[in-house]
Amino acid sequence: xxxxxxxxxxxxxxxxxxxxxxxxxxxxxxxxxxxxxxxxxxxxxxxxxxxxxxxxxxxxxxxxxxxxxxxxxxxxxxxxxxxxxxxxxxxxxxxxxxxxxxxxxxxxxxxxxxxxxxxxxxxxxxxxxxxxxxxxxxxxxxxxxxxxxxxxxxxxxxxxxxxxxxxxxxxxxxxxxxxxxxxxxxxxxxxxxxxxxxxxxxxxxxxxxxxxxxxxxxxxxxxxxxxxxxxxxxxxxxxxxxxxxxxxxxxxxxxxxxxxxxxxxxxxxxxxxxxxxxxxxxxxxxxxxxxxxxxxxxxxxxxxxxxxxxxxxxxxxxxxxxxxxxxxxxxxxxxxxxxxxxxxxxxxxxxxxxxxxxxxxxxxxxxxxxxxxxxxxxxxxxxxxxxxxxxxxxxxxxxxxxxxxxxxxxxxxxxxxxxxxxxxxxxxxxxxxxxxxxxxxxxxxxxxxxxxxxxxxxxxxxxxxxxxxxxxxxxxxxxxxxxxxxxxxxxxxxxxxxxxxxxxxxxxxxxxxxxxxxxxxxxxxxxx
Amino acid sequence: xxxxxxxxxxxxxxxxxxxxxxxxxxxxxxxxxxxxxxxxxxxxxxxxxxxxxxxxxxxxxxxxxxxxxxxxxxxxxxxxxxxxxxxxxxxxxxxxxxxxxxxxxxxxxxxxxxxxxxxxxxxxxxxxxxxxxxxxxxxxxxxxxxxxxxxxxxxxxxxxxxxxxxxxxxxxxxxxxxxxxxxxxxxxxxxxxxxxxxxxxxxxxxxxxxxxxxxxxxxxxxxxxxxxxxxxxxxxxxxxxxxxxxxxxxxxxxxxxxxxxxxxxxxxxxxxxxxxxxxxxxxxxxxxxxxxxxxxxxxxxxxxxxxxxxxxxxxxxxxxxxxxxxxxxxxxxxxxxxxxxxxxxxxxxxxxxxxxxxxxxxxxxxxxxxxxxx
Numbered sequence: 001x002x003x004x005x006x007x008x009x010x011x012x013x014x015x016x017x018x019x020x021x022x023x024x025x026x027x028x029x030x031x032x033x034x035x036x037x038x039x040x041x042x043x044x045x046x047x048x049x050x051x052x053x054x055x056x057x058x059x060x061x062x063x064x065x066x067x068x069x070x071x072x073x074x075x076x077x078x079x080x081x082x083x084x085x086x087x088x089x090x091x092x093x094x095x096x097x098x099x100x101x102x103x104x105x106x107x108x109x110x111x112x113x114x115x116x117x118x119x120x121x122x123x124x125x126x127x128x129x130x131x132x133x134x135x136x137x138x139x140x141x142x143x144x145x146x147x148x149x150x151x152x153x154x155x156x157x158x159x160x161x162x163x164x165x166x167x168x169x170x171x172x173x174x175x176x177x178x179x180x181x182x183x184x185x186x187x188x189x190x191x192x193x194x195x196x197x198x199x200x201x202x203x204x205x206x207x208x209x210x211x212x213x214x215x216x217x218x219x220x221x222x223x224x225x226x227x228x229x230x231x232x233x234x235x236x237x238x239x240x241x242x243x244x245x246x247x248x249x250x251x252x253x254x255x256x257x258x259x260x261x262x263x264x265x266x267x268x269x270x271x272x273x274x275x276x277x278x279x280x281x282x283x284x285x286x287x288x289x290x291x292x293x294x295x296x297x298x299x300x301x302x303x304x305x306x307x308x309x310x311x312x313x314x315x316x317x318x319x320x321x322x323x324x325x326x327x328x329x330x331x332x333x334x335x336x337x338x339x340x341x342x343x344x345x346x347x348x349x350x351x352x353x354x355x356x357x358x359x360x361x362x363x364x365x366x367x368x369x370x371x372x373x374x375x376x377x378x379x380x381x382x383x384x385x386x387x388x389x390x391x392x393x394x395x396x397x398x399x400x401x402x403x404x405x406x407x408x409x410x411x412x413x414x415x416x417x418x419x420x421x422x423x424x425x426x427x428x429x430x431x432x433x434x435x436x437x438x439x440x441x442x443x444x445x446x447x448x449x450x451x452x453x454x455x456x457x458x459x460x461x462x463x464x465x466x467x468x469x470x471x472x473x474x475x476x477x478x479x480x481x482x483x484x485x486x487x488x489x490x491x492x493x494x495x496x497x498x499x500x501x502x503x504x505x506x507x508x509x510x511x512x513x514x515x516x517x518x519x520x521x522x523x524x525x526x527x528x
Numbered sequence: 529x530x531x532x533x534x535x536x537x538x539x540x541x542x543x544x545x546x547x548x549x550x551x552x553x554x555x556x557x558x559x560x561x562x563x564x565x566x567x568x569x570x571x572x573x574x575x576x577x578x579x580x581x582x583x584x585x586x587x588x589x590x591x592x593x594x595x596x597x598x599x600x601x602x603x604x605x606x607x608x609x610x611x612x613x614x615x616x617x618x619x620x621x622x623x624x625x626x627x628x629x630x631x632x633x634x635x636x637x638x639x640x641x642x643x644x645x646x647x648x649x650x651x652x653x654x655x656x657x658x659x660x661x662x663x664x665x666x667x668x669x670x671x672x673x674x675x676x677x678x679x680x681x682x683x684x685x686x687x688x689x690x691x692x693x694x695x696x697x698x699x700x701x702x703x704x705x706x707x708x709x710x711x712x713x714x715x716x717x718x719x720x721x722x723x724x725x726x727x728x729x730x731x732x733x734x735x736x737x738x739x740x741x742x743x744x745x746x747x748x749x750x751x752x753x754x755x756x757x758x759x760x761x762x763x764x765x766x767x768x769x770x771x772x773x774x775x776x777x778x779x780x781x782x783x784x785x786x787x788x789x790x791x792x793x794x795x796x797x798x799x800x801x802x803x804x805x806x807x808x809x810x811x812x813x814x815x816x817x818x819x820x821x822x823x824x825x826x827x828x829x830x831x832x833x834x835x836x837x838x839x840x841x842x843x844x845x846x847x848x849x850x851x852x853x854x855x856x857x858x859x860x861x862x863x864x865x866x867x868x869x870x871x872x873x874x875x876x877x878x879x880x881x882x883x884x885x886x887x888x889x890x891x892x893x894x895x896x897x898x899x900x901x902x
Contacts, residue, residue: 063683069759150716238734281609311737314641336618342593344606368579377636380728384754449554450723452754455762
């Protein structure tokens with residue numbers, strides 16, 4: 001295999017990267033595009049995080065101190081939109097760009113020019129979205145779920161810009177997904193059958209199908225809003241014969257699979273990292289694949305569990321309750337498999353493993369609260385309280401985001417050719433771990449005690465835990481600057497990384513030198 | 529040094545004062561005061577304990593591996609990576625647990641959906657940002673608006689015990705009666721929640737949702753709107769007073785009488801001063817949250833009234849906007865929300881307050897005629 005990699009190194013002389021800015025503007029190289037996605041994602045993570053800091057600062061004490069309710073609502077809305085569409089999703093597309101060709105032994109993505117376009121649409125979309133903050137009437141202020149008619153009849157004038165931004169993001173995501181599917185189905189190395197594919201590739205294949213299925217639905221729902229706002233239709237306006245609940249059905253038909261879009265690739269990455277640092281094969285590969293498939297299919301028939309309080313007839317209520325509870329089964333299988341992989345392994349705890357283990361524990365806690373929320377009668381008490389905020393931050397922060405950090409540390413040596421600073425990375429982990437739990441665990445208590453979400457001010461009995469939560473959030477937020485320092489340091493230098501810096505790691509990506517040459521696998525490797 | 533420490537202590541104490549005075553580290557849901565809320569509480573505790581037990585087993589095995597199976601010289605990792613029996617078991621066992629959990633959950637849900645044979649019906653309407661309670665059988669209704677002052681919210685004065693959770697007119701229900709609630713909304717979606725009752729239901733424009741409750745203990749119960757409904761979403765509490773039946777009957781009689789008096793006021797001859805005085809109050813509850821107490825508004829969503837065309841020029845246009853609203857904007861139709869007296873008072877007030885000195889007034893009778901000719 002190393003002989004194969006050697007020939008690529010020679011090719012570099014002829015097909016190296018272009019010089020200057022055109023390298024980035026015009027690139028069709030999956031590694032360049034992957035890097036741009038990751039940098040963009042981290043920028044958005046800091047921006048969305050800054051908005052979270054404003055929210056937590058206002059909620060540090062009861063009373064209105066720092067911002068007015070109008071601006072507070074803009075912050076919660078923009079924080080959600082930026083984190084979901086700007087930070088988490090692009091980060092996974094970035095990882096997919098970098099790793100899928102390396103993992104399946106392909107020279108690049110199947111559709112490299114479209115790849116360039118799908119990236120460059122994103123900064124345009126977010127420029128539009130963020131510019132709404134400076135418009136008259138302010139940015140969208142109706143929550144990231146933008147329920148009608150608050151977002152239509154009662155929305156600020158900038159809503160139309162928000163709609164176009166979502167359209168552009170959707171186009172970008174769909175093109176990214178098509179690219180992933182085309183690459184995986186057509187460009188695998190000879191001998192790599194579907195059931196020999198690395199799990200990250202499997203989870204991304206399924207994620208890509210989810211994206212293609214639901215992003216058009218999102219585009220549809222925002223287009224109906226566009227019509228309602230600007231062209232006098234009444235899709236969601238009851239006074240014109242429309243139906244505000246229809247909005248929620250269509251939105252969550254997109255929204256629930258979207259939740260899995262943000263977690264499945266992390267499942268895949270963690271399924272590489274845990275075996276690598278346990279020095280033991282992944283337990284139950286086949287059941288992992290089937291579990292992801294089952295979760296993806298179920299995700300299409302559970303959307304109304306976000307709407308238990310809208311007054312769905314009891315038959316519907318029961319159906320969605322049972323279907324939602326069922327998701328616990330394949331998710332449980334995955335957690336059991338990870339634990340069984342660690343069991344009787346030979347474990348070490350470098351930064352990727354620390355993040356991966358924390359992922360398993362804390363994501364499971366998020367899963368538990370998800371199971372509680374699935375119980376429809378109990379959901380009447382939890383719904384739209386801080387319990388829900390705690391739940392989805394537990395699946396998204398130590399779930400999606402820790403999954404991304406774990407992946408970044410795991411593959412940084414391959415990307416940069418250097419080892420990152422392990423001490424700093426461990427510090428990053430522990431500060432993030434403590435800060436994150438301090439920020440989000442008390443939110444369970446706040447929700448159970450009765451604090452609604454999306455309020456800029458609260459009754460006095462919620463004061464204590466809000467203060468704790470804010471302190472944790474500031475700690476978590478500040479810690480992320482450290483990640484930037486670690487990555488910059490790693491790019492600029494550090495201990496040389498070998499082709500396979502982790503002794504337990506497996507897969508084609510470790511057969512090419514570190515840093516991975518600009519062009520890899522011009523001749524496909526053979527998989528036995 | 530000691531002085532500094534003391535000062536720091538005082539400063540810290542001052543910062544934490546609201547927290548300390550109300551020190552409350554509640555961790556769990558409260559069982560509430562209705563059958564429904566008790567059922568929910570026991571479901572909640574059951575599923576919580578199931579999760580805790582599963583968590584202890586799974587994380588137990590994991591931590592055992594973390595401590596016992598670390599890499600050490602000579603340590604060889606095991607080689608297994610499949611076990612069909614184990615994999616089938618850990619698919620089937622969770623499934624059985626879920627079925628067991630689904631049974632009581634279904635029973636509770638069926639009970640919660642049974643809104644038949646109610647003793648009284650109350651229509652609950654969500655407005656930006658207050659609630660209206662209509663006692664359908666008794667033919668009276670009223671608004672319930674948060675009574676916490678701006679001074680408390682902006683930290684200019686000490687926060688009262690029920691900060692943000694107090695209203696001017698609470699909903700009143702008799703103890704022991706089955707109360708059916710019919711929920712709808714006037715503008716955007718709201719959600720009516722009283723944790724102690726175990727009831728949360730969305731109030732949606734164009735829909736009427738049903739739910740019910742039976743409160744067993746007299747008392748005052750507080751909740752909040754739980755669906756984001758615009759800027760003052762955090763400031764529309766729900767307060768319900770549960771009273772013994774005889775007290776409830778007396779209260780209903782009193783309300784009916786007051787409603788009758790209110791209707792008679794329409795016929796009275798009002799002076800400018802009386803209308804201005806009443807208008808100021810009505811404006812404060814119905815209009816000020818958007819157009820602001822000083823009429824300056826919050827453009828572009830909520831235009832200023834001070835010095836505005838609408839408040840200074842054509843009276844009929846002004847009346848039309850207030851009674852019928854402006855479709856496609858946040859301006860609601862107040863024709864059904866306010867009495868003729870309040871409509872007349874508010875319009876008169878808007879045309880003569882904050883330097884809008886038109887000197888014009890409109891009487892409740894004129895408003896009544898306008899509404900009827902439509």
